[in-house]
Amino acid sequence: GAVVSQHPSWVICKSGTSVKIECRSLDFQATTMFWYRQFPKQSLMLMATSNEGSKATYEQGVEKDKFLINHASLTLSTLTVTSAHPEDSSFYICSADPGNGHEQFFGPGTRLTVL
Amino acid sequence: AQSVSQHNHHVILSEAASLELGCNYSYGGTVNLFWYVQYPGQHLQLLLKYFSGDPLVKGIKGFEAEFIKSKFSFNLRKPSVQWSDTAEYFCAVNGDTDKLIFGTGTRLQVFP
Numbered sequence: 001g002a003v004v005s006q007h008p009s010w011v012i013c014k015s016g017t018s019v020k021i022e023c024r025s026l027d028f029q030a031t032t033m034f035w036y037r038q039f040p041k042q043s044l045m046l047m048a049t050s051n052e053g054s055k056a057t058y059e060q061g062v063e064k065d066k067f068l069i070n071h072a073s074l075t076l077s078t079l080t081v082t083s084a085h086p087e088d089s090s091f092y093i094c095s096a097d098p099g100n101g102h103e104q105f106f107g108p109g110t111r112l113t114v115l
Numbered sequence: 116a117q118s119v120s121q122h123n124h125h126v127i128l129s130e131a132a133s134l135e136l137g138c139n140y141s142y143g144g145t146v147n148l149f150w151y152v153q154y155p156g157q158h159l160q161l162l163l164k165y166f167s168g169d170p171l172v173k174g175i176k177g178f179e180a181e182f183i184k185s186k187f188s189f190n191l192r193k194p195s196v197q198w199s200d201t202a203e204y205f206c207a208v209n210g211d212t213d214k215l216i217f218g219t220g221t222r223l224q225v226f227p
Contacts, residue, residue: 032213043205043217046157092138093159104215106151108158 006107023094029074030096038091084114121218136191138206148189149207
């Protein structure tokens, strides 16, 4: 149980295009999902907290207009990187909280490469 | 603000050696503590967690961790590592919010 999937697992795009990454909780409902960014050989940095039916809460320094988050249902959150640039290349990881407020379950991540 | 520090950035061991990875956190209130592992090319997996109760927590694959409140520490241990334990290990904390704050990670390499 408690499986989280991400799609796509990797994506390559041209500079200036937008990329959408999906995060799904497959066997549980998640009122809260989180989006992280992981640079090579570094830790996970929380980008935003996504709450079903409400606006996402962004961490300091994260551009909300650049990283659009939508949490339309209890099993799906999407992250759209708008007008992507090479510096946005990274590993994006989502996690989902089944509601106990303590444990998050992580997706496998999406590697974004912007050319 | 909460923070997590992992002192060992890169640890190299031979199989059967004992392992201890340090984790210290900074937070004045009640915390929940986690150790996650990320095997090469795979996603984060929970090794063990501490919410309350017995400060010695046993996790999967023979790992354990001890919460020492007075030292703000949650060190990870394994008495005898295997080659398959080669991975990145992350300590994480959450306090009065659901946000997880991660340490910088420790890369463990185990040689046969």
